[in-house]
Amino acid sequence: MNRKRQIGGTCMREACREVEDIMEQGADAYEKANLRDYAALLYWQAQRRPQQRALIVDERAFTYAELWRRVAGMAAMAMALGVRGDVLVAADTFVDQLTAxxxxxxxxxxxxxxxxxxxxxxxQSILKENGLQGIWHCSREGAPFFEPSGLAERVHEEPDVLGVLSSGSTGTPKVLYRTYRSWAGFFPVQDEVFHVRESTVLFLQGSLSFTGNTNSLLSVLYEGGTVVTSALLRCHLWEALLRRHAVDCIYLVPSKLQLLGQALKEPVTGVRTIFTGSQLLTPSMLRRLKTFFPQAEILLYYGASELNYITYAICDDPDRDSRNLGRPFPGIAVEIGADGLIYVTTPYHISGVTMPFSVKDTGTINARGELIFSGRRAAWINKGGFKISTLRLELILKAVPGVEDAAVLPLREERRGDGAAAFLVATREASPAEIRRAVRRSLLPVEVPDAIVFLPELPLNDRGKVDRHQLECALERARGHEKRKMQNGLTRDGEAHIIKPSTQAISDAKDMAAEDTSYREEHDC
Structure with missing residues (x-):
C-alpha cells in the first residue's frame, strides 16, 4: 500500500468549481433516463427541486440542494487527491456511504x-483479487482520505459507473460492475409496480452495500421523492419515523419486516405499499403485516444482484404458497432449464454476462405462469439418495407451533455425509422439548435435522440477511456444549442444545418416502 493521501484547503475551491463544471456539461440537455451516472441524477434533481427533502436519517434531514453540496464537496476532495479507477468505499454511516x-x-x-x-x-483480498485502485475511507471522526493500492486501472468495455460485491459465499467477493442504464433504465417499470412517485416517502433500513437498499433509494431519487431511514436497529424508532414523516412506502427484507411487525402495537394506516425480497414471507408474517398495515399492498419480488428485478407477486392471501414469487416484470423473460435452474433474459444486468443467465437458483413455473421458488442449488441436501430442500424445511419449521423464526443450513461432513442443521427461535411460552416433538411430527424421518440449535434470535448481517457464518459458529458452540454435558453425564431430555434423528428413523426413510407420493413429487427433480 502507498501512503494515505489527504488534502488541505488550498485547492478545494478550484476542485469544487471543476466538479460543478463537470455536472453542468450536458446535465440539463438530457432526460434523467439518459444521464451519465447517479451523481448527475442528484445534480439534475437539485436544479429542479432544491428545497424538496431528499433524505431523512433519524433526526437529520437533507434537501436535494443540501445533499448535492455534500456530494460536491467530497467530489472536490477526491479530485484534488487524484482518485481514479475502481475504488472501495469504507464508510461508517449511511450518509457517508451515500455521499461517497x-x-x-x-x-x-x-x-x-x-x-x-x-x-x-x-x-485486502477484495482489493487485490479484483485489481482495485484503492480505498476511500469515511470515518466518524476526521476528514475522508484515500488509501491507494498502486494497482493499475483496468479497461472497462461498458460505460460502468459503479460496482457491487457478490455474496462471497464461496470465497473472496467478486466486484460486479453496472452501467447507469442497467438500473435507471428499469426505474420507470419498477416504480410503476411499487407505486413510487414524486410524492413518495419511502422507509428503508440498513447498509447501502446491500443492492436492494441502494437500488430502492436511487429509484426514489429518480422520481424526486424522499427516503427515510434510521441508523439504529430499533423498531420503536422506526415506528416513530413512519408516523412523524407520513411514510407511505416501505422497503425492508422479510427478517426486518418481522421485527417491525412484532414491535408494533397500533396500526400504521398511512402506509400504502410494502415491497420486499431476498427472503420469503410466511403466512403468519403476512397476517401480522396485514393487521398493522391495513391499507398496504404487499409485494414480494424475486431479483438478483447480477440481474435486477425478475418477478413479483401481490400477496393478498396470507395462506398463499410462500414459494410463489409471481410473474415476470414487464419486459423480462423467465424459463426453467433442463437442469432445473431458473434462467432469466433481461437487458438490465451487470456488465459482461450473456443472456439467458442463471444465478443457480432452482424452481418451476406453474400453469398460471408464476415462478415457484425452490432455493439455491447449493442449498439442496442429498441425504442417502433423497433430495431435501432447505428452503422447504425452513417454511415447515416456521409453521411449527412455538417456533417464532427458523433457518436451515446444509451440513457437508466427510464422516457423516450430507445433513441439515436447524436454528430455531422459540416463543416465550414454548419449551425446546415440545418443539422437538412437534418437529418430528411435522417432518418425514429423513427430513428431521441432524442438529437443532435454539437461539434467542437469528443473527443478521448489515444487509438484513441471516448471517450464515454466525450460525455456523453457534452450531460449533452448541456441539461443544453437548459434548461436555455428555462427558459429565448431565445430558437429559429437554436439556441438550442439539438433537439428532435416530438411526432407525433414517433407515426407515426409504420405505416411508415410497408411501408418500407428495414427498416423491417434491424431491425427485
Whole structure:
C-alpha cells in the first residue's frame, strides 16, 4: 500500500468549481433516463427541486440542494487527491456511504461499497483479487482520505459507473460492475409496480452495500421523492419515523419486516405499499403485516444482484404458497432449464454476462405462469439418495407451533455425509422439548435435522440477511456444549442444545418416502 493521501484547503475551491463544471456539461440537455451516472441524477434533481427533502436519517434531514453540496464537496476532495479507477468505499454511516457513492461517480470513479464488519485481511483480498485502485475511507471522526493500492486501472468495455460485491459465499467477493442504464433504465417499470412517485416517502433500513437498499433509494431519487431511514436497529424508532414523516412506502427484507411487525402495537394506516425480497414471507408474517398495515399492498419480488428485478407477486392471501414469487416484470423473460435452474433474459444486468443467465437458483413455473421458488442449488441436501430442500424445511419449521423464526443450513461432513442443521427461535411460552416433538411430527424421518440449535434470535448481517457464518459458529458452540454435558453425564431430555434423528428413523426413510407420493413429487427433480 502507498501512503494515505489527504488534502488541505488550498485547492478545494478550484476542485469544487471543476466538479460543478463537470455536472453542468450536458446535465440539463438530457432526460434523467439518459444521464451519465447517479451523481448527475442528484445534480439534475437539485436544479429542479432544491428545497424538496431528499433524505431523512433519524433526526437529520437533507434537501436535494443540501445533499448535492455534500456530494460536491467530497467530489472536490477526491479530485484534488487524484482518485481514479475502481475504488472501495469504507464508510461508517449511511450518509457517508451515500455521499461517497455519488461523489466518486461525479469525478468518473467507480465506487464499490464495502459491507460492514469485514476484517482488514478480507478487505485486502477484495482489493487485490479484483485489481482495485484503492480505498476511500469515511470515518466518524476526521476528514475522508484515500488509501491507494498502486494497482493499475483496468479497461472497462461498458460505460460502468459503479460496482457491487457478490455474496462471497464461496470465497473472496467478486466486484460486479453496472452501467447507469442497467438500473435507471428499469426505474420507470419498477416504480410503476411499487407505486413510487414524486410524492413518495419511502422507509428503508440498513447498509447501502446491500443492492436492494441502494437500488430502492436511487429509484426514489429518480422520481424526486424522499427516503427515510434510521441508523439504529430499533423498531420503536422506526415506528416513530413512519408516523412523524407520513411514510407511505416501505422497503425492508422479510427478517426486518418481522421485527417491525412484532414491535408494533397500533396500526400504521398511512402506509400504502410494502415491497420486499431476498427472503420469503410466511403466512403468519403476512397476517401480522396485514393487521398493522391495513391499507398496504404487499409485494414480494424475486431479483438478483447480477440481474435486477425478475418477478413479483401481490400477496393478498396470507395462506398463499410462500414459494410463489409471481410473474415476470414487464419486459423480462423467465424459463426453467433442463437442469432445473431458473434462467432469466433481461437487458438490465451487470456488465459482461450473456443472456439467458442463471444465478443457480432452482424452481418451476406453474400453469398460471408464476415462478415457484425452490432455493439455491447449493442449498439442496442429498441425504442417502433423497433430495431435501432447505428452503422447504425452513417454511415447515416456521409453521411449527412455538417456533417464532427458523433457518436451515446444509451440513457437508466427510464422516457423516450430507445433513441439515436447524436454528430455531422459540416463543416465550414454548419449551425446546415440545418443539422437538412437534418437529418430528411435522417432518418425514429423513427430513428431521441432524442438529437443532435454539437461539434467542437469528443473527443478521448489515444487509438484513441471516448471517450464515454466525450460525455456523453457534452450531460449533452448541456441539461443544453437548459434548461436555455428555462427558459429565448431565445430558437429559429437554436439556441438550442439539438433537439428532435416530438411526432407525433414517433407515426407515426409504420405505416411508415410497408411501408418500407428495414427498416423491417434491424431491425427485
Amino acid at each position: 457513492f455519488l461523489a466518486l461517480q461525479a469525478v468518473r470513479v467507480r465506487p464499490i461499497l464495502l459491507h460492514h464488519g469485514l476484517s482488514a485481511e478480507e478487505v
